[in-house]
Amino acid sequence: LSPPLVGAVPPCPPSPGGVIPGVAATVDCNSRYVYLDPYEGAKAVVAEAARNLSCVGAEPIAVTDNLNFGSPEKPIGYWQLASACRGIAEACRELKTPVTGGNVSLYNETIDSDGNPQPIYPTPVIGMVGLIPDLTKICGQGWQKKGDLIYVLGIGESSQNSELKTSPTLGGSEYLAAIHGIVAGKPPTINFELERKVQAVCRAGIRQSWVCSAHDCAEGGIAIALAESCISGKLGAQIQIGFNSANVGRWDEVLFGEMGNCIVVSVAPENQGIWESYLQEHLPKMWQKIGVVGGADSPLRVVSADNLGLIEVGMGDMGDRYWSAIERRIASV
Structure with missing residues (x-):
């Protein structure tokens, strides 16, 4: 999905301090x-x-839903509708985002x-809005400059913080569906304690102007999040994943497995010290520095902790696949 829409609140006079607030809006459903x-x-x-909103610096505040389902007169249809509504209700309580309306x-x-x-697949679309305290303190998903x-x-x-343990899974992933034509497995389970902490840290980093870009890891896993950040910023990246080849059973799960609670951000080198101190205090043991932004002619290069090459793709190839995929698919029909 596209990044959240961001805009000023109308009518929107500056506050006494000259700050203009705004709102962000997003829709989502897997x-x-x-x-x-x-x-x-x-x-x-x-x-x-909610994670999409936090990635632009917005505080999630409310939800509207669009519940699209099959027949509730059939047992599986009724179970899907009832279970999904229960899940939405619990998540909204956890994130303090009341449902203000919707349709079915x-x-x-x-x-x-x-x-x-x-x-059809059960499709409870969530529309969510978030509050931006200062429209000058927002960011997008693209890298901003070389060296960040x-x-x-x-x-x-x-492993040292087991109550927050979370890991990527290929269950229900874009990788399984797109590459193998399979829709199967258990999808990611959200750890709401970690979710709230990750989102709060991301918002704080944006509002302090430490975080230059932010992008959630969702469909496609961390590899796709990194690629989209490269494409949006028109800059490559050098990435080292914190696993070595002797300890990983499946690299496709590491690179393309999906999970909640995960955001990729970039930070200017001059803010490294204060940013890492903030992370140590507010997100202890649940973050990693994984790389550096490259130049416009640099590829996206991903290696393991022991320097095994995993991905190397140029900006031209990424951009071509990203911007021309729909045109090619239509032409092939």
Whole structure:
């Protein structure tokens, strides 16, 4: 999905201090997650919407929902609807984002490859708005300048902080669906304690002007989040993942596995000390410095902790696949 929309609050006179507030809005839904686990999947949808807002510096404040489901007169349809509503309610309580309204669309069907009718994937779309205290203190997902340091929030020394332990999974992932044509497995489970901490740290970093860019790790995992940050900023990156080749069973799970609670940010080198001190205090053991922003002619290069090459792709190739994919797909039909 596109980054959240950001704008001033109308009418919007400056405060006595000259600060102009604003709002950000986003919509989100991963229907694969909800199909595979309506309860956990719906919680993940709410958490990702909030994470999107936090990545521009907005405080999530309210939700409207658009509940698209199959027939509730069938047992599985009723279970999906009831479970998803329960998940949305719990996530909204955890994030203090009340549901102010919404609508429901039931009895939705599509046809399978043999032409037989079947219910759509359950799709509870979440629209969420957030408050921006100062419109001059926001950021986007693209890298800002060569030499900025890249951090990942929400992944760290979880073995020493087991109550916050979280890890990527290929269950319900974009990788499984796009590369292998499979929709299966358990989708990510949201740890709301960690989710709140990661989002709060990201917002604080943006408002203090320490964080230059922020992008949540969602569909496609950390590899896609890094690629999208390169494409948006038109700058490459040198990344070292904190695992070595002897201790990883599947690199595709590390690179393309999906999870909640995870944001990639970039920070100017002159702010490294104060930023890392803030992280140590407010997100202990659950962050890593993973790389540095490169130049416009630099690739996205990802290596393991023991320097095993994992990904190396140029800006031209990434941009071509990103901007021309829909045109190519239509032309091939």
